[in-house]
Amino acid sequence: xxxxxxxxxxxxxxxxxxxxxxxxxxxxxxxxxxxxxxxxxxxxxxxxxxxxxxxxxxxxxxxxxxxxxxxxxxxxxxxxxxxxxxxxxxxxxxxxxxxxxxxxxxxxxxxxxxxxxxxxxxxxxxxxxxxxxxxxxxxxxxxxxxxxxxxxxxxxxxxxxxxxxxxxxxxxxxxxxxxxxxxxxx
Ligand SMILES: [Zn+2]
Numbered sequence: 001x002x003x004x005x006x007x008x009x010x011x012x013x014x015x016x017x018x019x020x021x022x023x024x025x026x027x028x029x030x031x032x033x034x035x036x037x038x039x040x041x042x043x044x045x046x047x048x049x050x051x052x053x054x055x056x057x058x059x060x061x062x063x064x065x066x067x068x069x070x071x072x073x074x075x076x077x078x079x080x081x082x083x084x085x086x087x088x089x090x091x092x093x094x095x096x097x098x099x100x101x102x103x104x105x106x107x108x109x110x111x112x113x114x115x116x117x118x119x120x121x122x123x124x125x126x127x128x129x130x131x132x133x134x135x136x137x138x139x140x141x142x143x144x145x146x147x148x149x150x151x152x153x154x155x156x157x158x159x160x161x162x163x164x165x166x167x168x169x170x171x172x173x174x175x176x177x178x179x180x181x182x183x184x185x186x
Contacts, residue, residue: 034067043096053111082157089183
């Protein structure tokens with residue numbers, strides 16, 4: 001992992017270019033630099049929050065903010081791999097507390113509904129059904145497959161094949177697939 005060239009933190013993940021100089025910075029140092037350049041305040045915000053999902057299970061999210069000439073991007077990513085992820089985008093000079101509240105509301109709404117239900121055949125074998133003929137998910141990289149994606153629905157990963165199996169219940173129907181940025185709402 002790269003070290004931040006400014007503060008030495010281990011998690012440098014942003015490449016920052018100023019003129020001909022390029023440096024690798026952690027998100028905090030990057031935001032500080034951008035805030036100075038764009039004359040934006042970096043408001044003190046909660047860096048994590050916890051919400052209950054549709055089953056009453058507590059889901060813990062880490063908040064990341066990125067200040068960009070295009071505005072402020074805020075993302076709530078569930079701890080662990082292949083969990084829920086929500087994001088919002090605000091104007092550069094928006095109220096960052098309000099933006100965080102919007103993000104928390106979006107997350108709350110997103111985890112409140114169950115989209116895929118796991119049921120069991122009499123022999124104990126599990127199968128999944130799409131509730132309400134509709135789902136939204138995140139397209140993630142599937143390390144095991146390499147050439148087909150993982151789809152994260154309800155904060156859990158499904159292989160492309162598993163999604164295909166769920167769709168067999170709809171033989172003869174039409175399907176509509178629309179891809180859109182995580183900051184957009186459906
Ligand atoms: Zn740093």
